[in-house]
Amino acid sequence: DRKSDHLRVGPYVDFPVSVVLPAGGSGERTGLQTPKQFCPFLGRPLISYTIESFERVSWIQTIMVVVAKENIGLMMDIIQQFQHKKVRVVPGGSTRHRSICNGVVALGEEGRPAADKPKVVIIHDAVRPFVDEDFLYKIAVAAKEQGAAGAIRPLVSTVIATTSEGYLDHSLERAKYRASEMPQGFTYDVIYQAYQRCTESDFEFGTECLHLALQYCGTNAKLIDGPPTLWKVTYKRDLAAAESIIKETLxxxxxxxxxxxxxxxxxxxxxxxxxxxxxxxxxxxxxxxxxxxxxxxxxxxxxxxxxxxxxxxxxxxxxxxxxxxxxxxxxxxxxxxxxxxxxxxxxxxxxxxxxxxxxxxxxxxxxxxxxxxxxxxxxxxxxxxxxxxxxxxxxxxxxxxxxxxxxxxxxxxxx
Amino acid sequence: DRKSDHLRVGPYVDFPVSVVLPAGGSGERTGLQTPKQFCPFLGRPLISYTIESFERVSWIQTIMVVVAKENIGLMMDIIQQFQHKKVRVVPGGSTRHRSICNGVVALGEEGRPAADKPKVVIIHDAVRPFVDEDFLYKIAVAAKEQGAAGAIRPLVSTVIATTSEGYLDHSLERAKYRASEMPQGFTYDVIYQAYQRCTESDFEFGTECLHLALQYCGTNAKLIDGPPTLWKVTYKRDLAAAESIIKETLxxxxxxxxxxxxxxxxxxxxxxxxxxxxxxxxxxxxxxxxxxxxxxxxxxxxxxxxxxxxxxxxxxxxxxxxxxxxxxxxxxxxxxxxxxxxxxxxxxxxxxxxxxxxxxxxxxxxxxxxxxxxxxxxxxxxxxxxxxxxxxxxxxxxxxxxxxxxxxxxxxxxx
Ligand SMILES: [Mg+2]
Ligand SMILES: [Mg+2]
Missing domain, CATH: 3.40.50.360 (Flavodoxin domain)
Structure with a gap:
């Protein structure tokens, strides 16, 4: 709960950190009509749990939620019903990168005193509700030091390359690769410049923010092993898994x-x-x-x-x-x-x-x-x-x- | 249930098919003491659900379960309690490949008439309980035609290569790669020869049977898109997901x-x-x-x-x-x-x-x-x-x- 959490905060972050939370996905992989981020768990939409995870971290300032235009009303209702205090909402773009870029730009245009402009921006997914303060701390500090940082996990399956006819071409040596997960952190300047410099093709087809930071700012992200609870709620089975974690916590x-x-x-x-x-x-x-x-x-x-x-x-x-x-x-x-x-x-x-x-x-x-x-x-x-x-x-x-x-x-x- | 399933079998497979089910994992990733394959769901160990999925397919002959020596007694108890009829048990080796190899060799040594020697061997994981007959049919037929076949799924996360210092080296273009899952199917001759020819290093460090078939038999496996329910029960959250699927089915x-x-x-x-x-x-x-x-x-x-x-x-x-x-x-x-x-x-x-x-x-x-x-x-x-x-x-x-x-x-x- 919130009050007890405030008593046990870990190391404090002494630079401004804000969050961009893209929540524009359509949820088609769960087989449900409601996008996953708005699916209720014990009567509360998943995205509210994700927001709660950030809101209770005292050193996080603004949570910029990026939602499709048609869901802005729904999002405002969620913020009001669950009394979220640190959230701002901006409309999303037609792709994930365009949405994140909108959020980054909006964080820079808040019209606040310059001292409040975030030094570090954490980018996360609305459908990864269980991120904890300790891990956010590691990402924020590494991002400030290195320019970029991201969560990684070991691969559960072997990754293979396929031929165009649907046959095995080759398999990758699993130990040399990792799954790139969220959250990721960037200094404001790195992520802002990366989006300024990237191409329309990046905006349209790209998925990996760390890649943009490398390609357009020469920043090799620091990779940090994250806990399994960072996983992305993707399939129908993940809804049951998330509900079980929420119920266990309570x-x-x-x-x-x-x-x-x-x-x-x-x-x-x-x-x-x-x-x-x-x-x-x-x-x-x-x-x-x-x-x-x-x-x-x-x-x-x-x-x-x-x-x-x-x-x-x-x-x-x-x-x-x-x-x-x-x-x-x-x-x-x-x-x-x-x-x-x-x-x-x-x-x-x-x-x-x-x-x-x-x-x-x-x-x-x-x-x-x-x-x-x-x-x-x-x-x-x-x-x-x-x-x-x-x-x-x-x-x-x-x-x-x-x-x-x-x-x-x-x-x-x-x- | 079994009786109604028998009424709605799909296309029949007119060649002998048997299964190797390695069940030697230690389950350390769930954070539980019991290996996942033996964790009870509604009072029944997970591996019994997996066995049930194969046992109710009329054209599958033998299910060769490969377990660590210390779990053979436990496995025999499970077979007796849940009255599994098609299962045989062999002791596992020190690695996954050695265990699978033991199972393949045991299938060839059953001392049955030559006509019964499996034409195709399906290899699966004990901790993927929800494989259905239609998909097994696709794998068996493709394996017979091509020598090898395997289930694939789209990648959920971007895959990245890391430097030895823990920084991003490069990210893979997600669309070109797939996750290799189970089940996989092989003609008996291909999988047997692959294990005869492969090196100690393959036995020790390898993970991918499709890779051995390619490297040692020149067989490019046919890759078949599988349903999301094929996923591997790996983390603690997966236990809740599996339980939820079992309960929903009932x-x-x-x-x-x-x-x-x-x-x-x-x-x-x-x-x-x-x-x-x-x-x-x-x-x-x-x-x-x-x-x-x-x-x-x-x-x-x-x-x-x-x-x-x-x-x-x-x-x-x-x-x-x-x-x-x-x-x-x-x-x-x-x-x-x-x-x-x-x-x-x-x-x-x-x-x-x-x-x-x-x-x-x-x-x-x-x-x-x-x-x-x-x-x-x-x-x-x-x-x-x-x-x-x-x-x-x-x-x-x-x-x-x-x-x-x-x-x-x-x-x-x-x-
Ligand atoms: Mg906390
Ligand atoms: Mg069936």
């Missing part, structure tokens, strides 16, 4: 709110162990007041212990608190109402009022991007029962948290 | 069993429309007897209409029928017990006995690879109510079917 930990109940503390003790064996961290807190507000600002998942069968007022309170902090603006939050029924109540009895109230509250919460579920547990009586119950609760709760399935909100599950 | 359709109830037929009518808008087909049938057994043999998902609150005997009957057909051997089947409560019963009331019986039966079913869930619906009274209810049921049922989440079995959800 499911690292959950916060159990005991309400100060003794039985809540006991549950917390057993549940921490059960979550641990599922690779999830569980923070246990009596409430979200005072210092404990840090959980509200950090966690995406809340489990609220209750012993009162028909009272959802604690859930309403946390819904209000999350909304006051605008916490679910970028990602859906999860609340699990954890009802521990007393030893004298039959554990599997559903009360119509309880169930209907949860369904109704979940509908309201969903409109605020908060996914509300319920789990009912018959209060265990000894250690062995507690361990088995905690294991079932952890299985169900982690499944709800990891899946974040909007079709199941309001359901009261039996642990 | 979620194309569901079968609603009305039990001959009038209310079931009504539900079916509204539900077909609601499923349609979620891109799922719904087959409606009174039972699974006689001709209707085809649904039992074809569908992976069953929705069973019931108006009796505490009677799960229909569920038990379908569990028995699925088990008799060994239907859930390769993939988990889903059963949703759809309970329509009468207009005089409170819709949200759960009966303890009902809920406990479902949980208990779901535990038993899970051991047979069948995922049992429940949905409760208060019987609608007019068309408008039916439409809204059917839409909620379709949302919940399709979520259960698509997720196939074992942590949620036995839950009785409220539509």
């Amino acid at each position: 499911s690292q930990s959950a916060c159990l709110i005991t309400g100060g109940l003794e039985v809540g503390v006991t549950l917390g003790k057993f549940l921490q162990k059960a979550f641990g064996s599922l690779d999830m961290e569980l923070n246990v807190t009596p409430d979200l007041m005072g210092d404990n507000v840090r959980y509200l600002l950090k966690d995406w998942n809340f489990i609220l212990v209750s012993v009162s069968p028909s009272c959802l007022s604690e859930v309403e309170a946390i819904l209000t608190a999350l909304q006051a902090e605008n916490r679910a603006l970028l990602n859906p939050a999860v609340i699990i109402w954890m009802h521990l029924s007393g030893t004298d109540e039959p554990s599997t009895s559903g009360r119509p009022a309880e169930s209907a109230a949860l369904i109704s509250l979940a509908s309201t919460a969903k409109l605020r991007n908060i996914l509300l579920y319920g789990i009912r547990l018959h209060q265990p009586e000894d250690t062995e029962q507690w361990e088995r119950s905690a294991s079932r609760v952890a299985d169900i709760a982690s499944a709800l948290i990891r899946d974040r399935n909007p079709a199941l909100v309001g359901q009261l599950l039996q642990a | 979620s194309q359709s569901a079968c609603l069993i009305t039990g001959g109830l009038e209310v079931g037929v009504t539900l079916g009518k509204f539900l077909q429309k609601a499923f349609g808008s979620l891109d799922m087909e719904l087959n409606v049938t009174p039972d699974l007897m006689g001709d209707n057994v085809r649904y039992l043999l074809k569908d992976w998902n069953f929705i069973l209409v019931s108006v009796s609150p505490s009677c799960l005997s229909e569920v038990e009957a379908i569990l028995t029928a699925l088990q008799a057909e060994n239907r859930a051997l390769l993939n988990p089947a889903v059963i949703i017990w759809m309970h329509l409560s009468g207009t005089d019963e409170p819709s949200t009331s759960g009966r303890p006995a009902e809920s406990a019986a479902l949980i208990s039966l779901a535990s038993t079913a899970k051991l047979r690879n069948i995922l049992l869930y429940g949905i409760r619906l208060h019987q609608p009274e007019d068309t408008e109510q039916w439409e809204r209810s059917a839409s909620r049921v379709a949302d919940i049922a399709s979520a259960l079917i698509r997720d196939r989440n074992p942590a949620l079995v036995g839950q009785l959800l409220q539509a």
